[in-house]
Amino acid sequence: MRKSLMRMTLRQMQVFRAVCDSRSYSRAAEEMALTQPAVSLQIRQLEALVGQPLFEYIGKTLYLTEAAEALMRASRDIFGRLESLDMQLSDLQGSLQGQLNLAIESSAKYFTPHLFAAFRQRYPDVSLQLVVVNHGLALKRLGASRDDLLIMSMLPADMALEFLPFLNNPIVAVAPPEHPLFDKGLLALEDLCAWPLLVRESGSGTRKACEEFCHQKRAHFSRILEIGSAEAQCEAVIAGLGLALMPRHAVYRELESGALVELPVAELPLMRSWCVVHARGKRLSPVAQAFFDFIREQRGSINALAARFAKAPPVQPVGH
Known part of the structure; x- marks a missing residue:
């Protein structure tokens, strides 16, 4: 040297x-x-x-x-090891302390704070640095080992990963309550194609999943409007600019309030899984390992915690 x-x-x-x-x-x-x-x-x-x-x-x-x-x-490795040392010394003193550096895909930001809050009840001295990114940026951060752990869906097949699926991510069709399709009863995905489809930006995991799903089901939308965030996409649907395929987690408040409705489509929801992920061989800090173990041990409780974000509404009868 x-x-x-x-x-x-x-x-x-x-x-x-x-x-x-x-x-x-x-x-x-x-x-x-x-x-x-x-x-x-x-x-x-x-x-x-x-x-x-x-x-x-x-x-x-x-x-x-x-x-x-x-x-x-090299500096990430040096400071990461110092942080891990600090956590290990705290652990030897009988308490887990330190910071969890967590990156999540944007659609996971609705339930992740609740997940961390449940973890924090067990380990009150742990702090959180949370970065919200789209799927494309999540893959880049994963490749560069920028974070302790990531929460994401649609894992890449070309990367060596350790991952744990822990929560369903249902993607549903949403519309404003006055939309003509809402009183038609059970729909087929093809019935939606006559209306504009509001999609997320390139790099979004939800967009990629929906594009692959629609291609598989031969559902072709001729009018596509690109919206740069889930919040703006939701507002655009409320404004009547079109329909959207969105994670139920992302629109649960709007569905509860009646600002949006979930269309009863036979082929939906499109089910994906949220996974907690890190590169295979990565040495996790004590805090990151504790968070990973917490998710593995508490999957049943986590699903119960997230149930209110993904409650399916009843199918609307014809002529409501």
């Missing part, structure tokens, strides 16, 4: 990570309660130890060099 690398300090690594995350010396200085010249000095000293530049400007944008990318990966 280069002797110069042994002279790196944890403080230098903290400043470096702040610059990487913010892509800005000034924002990193503000975050670290330092002056900008102090941040610049720490980075120059670190570059001298590494022997290569860590950042470069293209226009006004700060980019990481290959050396910085390598140092960032």
Whole structure:
């Protein structure tokens, strides 16, 4: 090992990570309660130890060099091990402490806080850093091992993963209550194709699952409107812009209030499973391992907890 690398300090690594995350010396200085010249000095000293530049400007944008990318990966490992050590020392003292770094697909954000709250009742000293992303970004974070664990559906077949399915994710057709299809009784998926379909952005797991399902069922929607978030998609349906296929978890409040209705489609709900996932071989921190074990042990309770997010309404009789 280069002797110069042994002279790196944890403080230098903290400043470096702040610059990487913010892509800005000034924002990193503000975050670290330092002056900008102090941040610049720490980075120059670190570059001298590494022997290569860590950042470069293209226009006004700060980019990481290959050396910085390598140092960032090493820093994640170093700080991850220190955090794991802190958790193990807490565990030896008889209490589990530390932070769970959890990434979730956007449709899971409705029940995940309730899941963590149940976990927190058992381990009150554990904190949470929660990142909400779409399916595409979840795959990237999984590949880069950015998080302790991920909650996602539609697991990739080309990645070596440890995963645990723990909760159904029913996808249903929703419409405004005044929609003409609502009083038609039991429908076929093909009956929906005459209306515009509101879909999530490219990279959404729900969109991918629905596209594959509709292709399999030969249901072809000629009019597609792309909406960039589940909340905006829900509002667009309420506004009468079209129908949508959405996780029941994501629209349970609107279904309960009557702002939306679930259309009784014979081929639906489309069932997927939420899974808690990490890369195979990844060494989990004590907190992450405890959360994984909690989900495995409490799947029955978790399903009962989430039942109110996924209660199916009765089929509306013809001529209601």
